[in-house]
Amino acid sequence: MLEFDGLTKGFSGKQVLRGLSFTVKPGELFGFCGANGSGKTTAMRIALGVLSPDAGRVLWNDMEIDAGIRRRIGYMPEERGLYGKMRPRDQLIYFAQLSGVRTNVARRRADEWIERLGVDMGAKDPLERLSLGNQQRIQLIAALIHDPDVLILDEPFSGLDPVATDAMADALTEFSRRGTPVIFSSHQLDLVERLCDRVGIIRDGALVAEGTVAELRRSTGHRQLQIALTGAPENWAHTLPGVRIVTEREDMVTLEVGPETDVREVLAAAQSLGDLEYFGRRESTLAEVFRDTVTT
Numbered sequence: 001m002l003e004f005d006g007l008t009k010g011f012s013g014k015q016v017l018r019g020l021s022f023t024v025k026p027g028e029l030f031g032f033c034g035a036n037g038s039g040k041t042t043a044m045r046i047a048l049g050v051l052s053p054d055a056g057r058v059l060w061n062d063m064e065i066d067a068g069i070r071r072r073i074g075y076m077p078e079e080r081g082l083y084g085k086m087r088p089r090d091q092l093i094y095f096a097q098l099s100g101v102r103t104n105v106a107r108r109r110a111d112e113w114i115e116r117l118g119v120d121m122g123a124k125d126p127l128e129r130l131s132l133g134n135q136q137r138i139q140l141i142a143a144l145i146h147d148p149d150v151l152i153l154d155e156p157f158s159g160l161d162p163v164a165t166d167a168m169a170d171a172l173t174e175f176s177r178r179g180t181p182v183i184f185s186s187h188q189l190d191l192v193e194r195l196c197d198r199v200g201i202i203r204d205g206a207l208v209a210e211g212t213v214a215e216l217r218r219s220t221g222h223r224q225l226q227i228a229l230t231g232a233p234e235n236w237a238h239t240l241p242g243v244r245i246v247t248e249r250e251d252m253v254t255l256e257v258g259p260e261t262d263v264r265e266v267l268a269a270a271q272s273l274g275d276l277e278y279f280g281r282r283e284s285t286l287a288e289v290f291r292d293t294v295t296t
């Protein structure tokens with residue numbers, strides 16, 4: 001279990017983390033979300049020992065992370081960190097060896113992952129000649145080639161095409177299903193919603209929401225309805241009681257209703273305005289929950 005316990009951190013008087021606490025359990029794929037500058041990278045760097053906190057700790061299985069534990073972490077830094085002039089395969093083997101993997105095993109794993117993630121490169125190409133997406137795939141392999149006990153990935157999906165995204169998502173899911181806790185930061189909330197077992201939302205250096213996507217949806221207290229009517233007067237949705245219009249298309253209106261609104265009243269009002277073609281609930285997306293959480 002990876003535990004962030006009351007982390008605080010400031011840079012030249014600016015408070016960036018303010019008592020950040022959450023845990024990532026074995027086998028869990030955890031999405032770490034927050035607005036730009038909310039402190040995600042800072043927290044992950046502290047877990048890796050790149051930065052030290054002003055207060056608080058990061059624990060791995062109840063032990064403070066030391067150099068030995070750190071070697072068992074797979075980390076993908078936001079600033080990436082590979083050698084541009086070196087061939088990717090050689091680097092992967094080198095990194096694996098540094099983490100204690102035998103050379104023949106390192107070679108085999110490098111080749112397997114390069115193939116599995118579909119890295120497109122010539123055998124002699126140095127890293128800097130690869131496209132950014134392919135460099136990023138190599139960076140992911142560097143994080144997992146030593147078969148780590150925990151994976152901490154800073155925006156691993158940014159800039160990837162849909163095929164690479166799926167390949168990377170499969171790899172992370174496989175690690176988590178094997179029991180490895182995986183935490184990654186991302187602004188791609190549709191992806192986080194699709195992949196993650198749990199999600200944490202950080203705001204101004206503290207966690208303001210945490211749970212499964214379903215739990216986060218419930219916590220906002222907002223419900224959305226979709227209604228389709230025929231034969232109704234123009235702008236009919238504006239006359240419904242206790243609703244906020246989210247989108248208004250010719251064929252379907254999406255509405256948000258607060259916790260105090262009686263949905264049956266909305267239904268009755270809609271029926272009195274035209275012929276009801278569709279009436280149903282729409283789940284909020286994680287992006288909507290996120291906006292709600294970080295702007296209110």
Ligand SMILES: Nc1ncnc2c1ncn2[C@@H]1O[C@H](COP(=O)(O)OP(=O)(O)OP(=O)(O)O)[C@@H](O)[C@H]1O
Nearest residue numbers: 011012016034035036037038039040041042043078
């Ligand atoms: N070494 C540093 N010195 C001074 N300020 C820093 C340093 N590292 C981070 N900060 C500041 O800390 C704040 C949080 O940055 P951080 O990179 O942790 O946010 P983030 O949530 O990862 O953002 P993003 O989503 O944009 O990557 C920012 O205001 C940043 O400018």
